[in-house]
Amino acid sequence: MPDIELRAWSKDDLELLHRANTPELMDQLGGPENDEQVLARHERYLRLQREGTAHQFRIVIEGHPEGVGIVGYWQHESHGEPALEAGWSVEAEYRGQGIAPAAVIAMLEAARSAGESLPVHAYPRVDNPASNAVCRKAGFRLLGEERFEVKPGLVLQTNDWVVDLEPLARA
Template identity: 50%
Template sequence: MADVRIQPWIEGDLDLLRQLNSPEVRRHTGGPETDEQVVSRNARYARPSGTGLGCMFTIALLDGTKVGSVGYWERAWRGEQVWELGWAVLPAHQGRGLATAAVLATLDAARAAGSRRWAHAYPSVENPASNAVCRKAGFTLLGETEFEYPPGHLIRSNDWRIDLTGKTEK
């Protein structure tokens, strides 16, 4: 597995978020946002993680170079509260297992929060790399679903789920 660290997002990570706002990185998530939207997203990401509502992290190489984002947050899904996971890696660092390693570390953080049994990820059915991350991280594919992201934009996604408690799937 790739050697990465996840670090809580801080206001100073705005430049990384701007780099992640490229057409190549955001092609499966509605395309690039305006700079105003990126600044607003950065402020949300940098909120203290002790709120119990989730946490955003930077993905950092062992030398400290920040190469992506990963996080988990609350979502109501099919009648229950779950964690949703999402991630992005800069193009120059893709294909090296960094996203999978970061997702595994984030799942550990979500487990430690202890407030949800299930974590889900909803990558586009047309995003083979993110679907592979789900598979490698141990998620179970529940099937395709229509998913709204960004708000007002429906995409065809896969619904991947993982049990954070270690119990057998029901």
């Protein structure tokens, strides 16, 4: 696994969000957003972080303090039960290096350290082998396929992956 660091989302991360706003990376969310929508997403990340209902992180690797991707988790409901949902993206030139699985594993550890105990779900499209591989490598187990409404009116055929957050052992 590559050496990565997660840094809590901050006001300085707007440019990272702009760089992630590509057709390829935003495909699962219905396509790229306009500048106003990107700014609104950035403000939402900051607000939800302050409220403690979501935690987004900048993925940092050596030589790239500006970040090479985004990973995070937020409150979610799965089949009527409270849960967390995870999501991530890594910029194209940094893919295939193990950064996404390492970042997801680090994000799960951050959630455990923060006292989170709800199951964490991820919903990559069934035709997205890279994101499904990230789930497998990060220790998620596949529950099956599901039609998932990503945003109002946009329903995708996804895999429902889950990982249970076991409390950290106390020494």
